[in-house]
Amino acid sequence: MDEEKQINRNSEGLEKISLGSITVSIDNAKNGANHPNVRHVPRQETVDVWSILSGSLLSEVRTRGTIKFKGVKNVYRDPRARFVVVDDNADTTKVLEVFTKGWKLGKPKLLVNICGGDEKFEVNNHLKEIFRHSLLHAARTIDAWILTNGLNSGVMKFLGRSLRDFAVSSANRRGKNTFPIGIVDLNTIENGSCFRQSHNSNSRCEVVYDTMHRDSDPDGDTTVLLNPYHPYFVLVDSDSEQSRSKCNEFRCTFMEKISNMKLMGTNTTIPVVTLVIGGGAQSIHIAHRLAMNRSPLVILAGSGGAADILEFAYRYVQSGGGIKREDEIKFTSGLNARLQSSCGPEDRVELLAKCKDMVRRKYNVAIYHLHGTSIPTGLSLCPVHEDIVEAIIASLPKGEKGNQLHLAVVWNLLELVKRYLKENRSWKDDDLHRSFEFALCNDQTDIIDQFLQHGINVQDFLNQSKLASLYAKIVDDCLLKDMLEEKRFQDTKPLYDRHEDYTFDNPMRELFIWAVLQMRIKTAKLFWFEDKSPLGGALLACKMMKAMSEYEQDPQQIDQMETLACEYERWAVEILDDYYKEDRRKTSLSIIRELEDWGRVSCLCLPHRKNETDYRSSSGSKPPG
Incomplete structure (x- = not known):
């Protein structure tokens, strides 16, 4: 490294490492629990990223x-x-x-290539809606370029x-x-x-x-x-x-x-789709090159120019690709007439050959008709779509059944996920598990809920290997990651028997704890509803948040943890009150019963701090009169 590493220690044991304009401070002092704390200090000056990029x-x-x-x-x-x-x-x-x-x-998460001409372009209100409220809104939602x-x-x-x-x-x-x-x-x-x-x-x-x-x-x-x-x-x-x-x-x-x-976070390649809008001869050349590379195309029929020429060509495509022999003359004469208005005689011959080349093979093409006009039934390889995003998804390769569902999850399109799950009740487990895992890792609570409503078998989904993978994907810059790393180096005994297919008696509990530790209360609540012992879960979540707040150094994170602890405590109080209203004596038995899923402890053993007044004052926590 060209820059000299400088290490300075102050009287408080703070070790400051300077690498150029980036400064990181590490507090060597231990807190009451002997846990090292990492503190991120604001940069003293802006890093010029270009100065550290490689010469090549x-x-x-x-x-x-x-x-x-x-x-x-x-x-x-x-x-x-x-x-x-x-x-x-x-x-x-x-x-x-x-x-x-x-x-x-x-x-x-998606690349949309806009292919259109430089010529004068007529704009109508429908096209404005497509751009402003469909394409751009979807691009923003999906994180597209x-x-x-x-x-x-x-x-x-x-x-x-x-x-x-x-x-x-x-x-x-x-x-x-x-x-x-x-x-x-x-x-x-x-x-x-x-x-x-x-x-x-x-x-x-x-x-x-x-x-x-x-x-x-x-x-x-x-x-x-x-x-x-x-x-x-x-x-x-x-x-x-x-x-x-x-x-x-x-x-x-x-x-x-x-x-x-x-x-990011998947084995799926980034989808790249070309949207053909209007355009001239150059647009057909580009579309041909992309089609030959099996790059998906969405043709905006009704926008004029190259888009309408290609839409006309695809009217004659059979379901398996190619054109019927009896349609060849009609196809060629129709294309010639349309090409004549947009290019010269020499270009027309080349463009005609390229159009024929495209439609003779079955490629990934979808047609979105600007005016809602249908294409003759039985002739089109490409269905007409009412939604531009659906047209984009439909144009993508269909090598596996769950591809569309997975992309809808990756792009966080809740309504499409709902529809796909509803329309197809026979998904392969691998397809459901892949998409469900992505939703978990990215905290897509509403989509997780849809999978649970669909009836995904969480018992089959969650084994020891999968749970370890979920914890491994926790973001780096957080207290939980630091604590897990410290524990990993301290202990040599494995947490579980080394059987990757080992499953859990209560997988909902494991996912509940996983969500609680990441402070994802909305996701945690989904699994909490499914648990057999919701009272113990709420109290343990409260206890975990309060314990983690003692290790955290960031004041904002501490406030958030304490707020979450109070919310989990409120859940427990509400459950106790409901129990108490139904059966006071049975409530007492519920309180003293050892909870198998929570380390064989009773609910009365879980509160450990004097300020847990809500739980102590709850009518359900008192002996029956």
């Missing part, structure tokens, strides 16, 4: 910096967009690291306005869930030379970009402004005369890299 990564970036759009009202928290300039042959893996390491964007050409023309100009309106209406801010990213051919941008002013990737520049000014390049070809409502740009610089094609190739390769990445 920075070599892919020719210029980096920020863009301040002049003449546009800012709708994001940060008024400046971020950009990098890269060559058309740049390593897309390293460019992707710019997003995750340089810009600190979390990996997406939206990939565009970043230009302020055609479909993307309309998308930019939708992004602006959505940001204002939903109080959406950069750094949250919706990340529109423009991958732009630098040669098509008006005033593109201002982004080439520096070739030193270690220095940042700020570009003030006038969105009100329009001009032409020296050759007389009109260039296009950047769309000011994109917070991130990758500007692709190419010396080739076919710079737009080179940029599209870079974009497709970038998408392929993302499609090979794993969703």
Whole structure:
């Protein structure tokens, strides 16, 4: 390491380790329980992430910096967009690291690639609703990235306005869930030379970009402004005369890299879907390349241009792929007529061949019709969907039965999860278990509840190995993780017999304790309702929270633990009162009965602090008169 590690000790035994501008303090003093405490001290100065990135990564970036759009009202928290300039042959893996390491964007749960033309685009109210209330809302809910050409023309100009309106209406801010990213051919941008002013990737520049000014390049070809409502740009610089094609190739390769990445916490790859809206010849070329790579497509029929041409082509596809021989002439003449209005004679021959190539094989395609018009029954491989998110899910590969359910869970789409569970009562256990585990780890209480209502067999789901896996996935920066790590190094005796398929007599109790220890009270309540001894569970949860608060150093965490302890205590008091109203003598027996699931202790043994006045004062805790 280039930077010198400095270790200083003060009189209180506080060991401070400085690594550059990052400072971490570790308190060596022990509290009453001999438990070491880790305290996170605010950074003394901002870390420049770019300064610690590898040289090979920075070599892919020719210029980096920020863009301040002049003449546009800012709708994001940060008024400046971020950009990098890269060559058309740049390593897309390293460019992707710019997003995750340089810009600190979390990996997406879905990538939606918007494919549309730069030509004039007619907008209707239905399309506005789709963009603003369906696509963008879903993208925000799902944690999706939206990939565009970043230009302020055609479909993307309309998308930019939708992004602006959505940001204002939903109080959406950069750094949250919706990340529109423009991958732009630098040669098509008006005033593109201002982004080439520096070739030193270690220095940042700020570009003030006038969105009100329009001009032409020296050759007389009109260039296009950047769309000011994109917070991130990758500007692709190419010396080739076919710079737009080179940029599209870079974009497709970038998408392929993302499609090979794993969703966080799963073995499922990140879904990548292309939404074809309008567009011209270039959009058909892109759609063909993606289709040949089996990348899913959603065609927005009724939006004109390439989308309508492709929708027409897929009308003639049989269920197994290909076109009936008797439909060949009608298919070819219809496509020719539609292609004639959007491209020249030479391009038409190539595009016709590509359209035929796409429909002759069975690929992952779904059609969303803008006007709700149905496609002739029996001819279409692709069903028409009323919801854009369902169309996206339907376009994804269907290699396994539980794929759609799992994605609905990963994307936290409660209504879709409800529908899938209701429509199919014969799910494979592996499909249910995979999705249920994801919901548990991500504290999706409502979805967990749906699985329990569906009747998932928790006894089969939870064995020793699975429970250990759930505890292993606890977030690092928390007291529980520290305590588990300390216990793991102290004890050499295994907690359980080493049988991975060992199951529990009461799996609901194990999941209840797991949720309580992570302070997930809503999830804990689901399993508490299912437990045979809810009184003991509530009191033990109260006791655990109060015990953990003695180890915690963060005042906010201590307050939260004490609040939760009071809530669990309230649960116990309410149960005792209900018992007491029904049968006083039976209540006394319930109180003194040893609880097998809670270490053979009685409810009277659980309260251990003088301030547990609610429990002591409860009518149910008093001897019957």
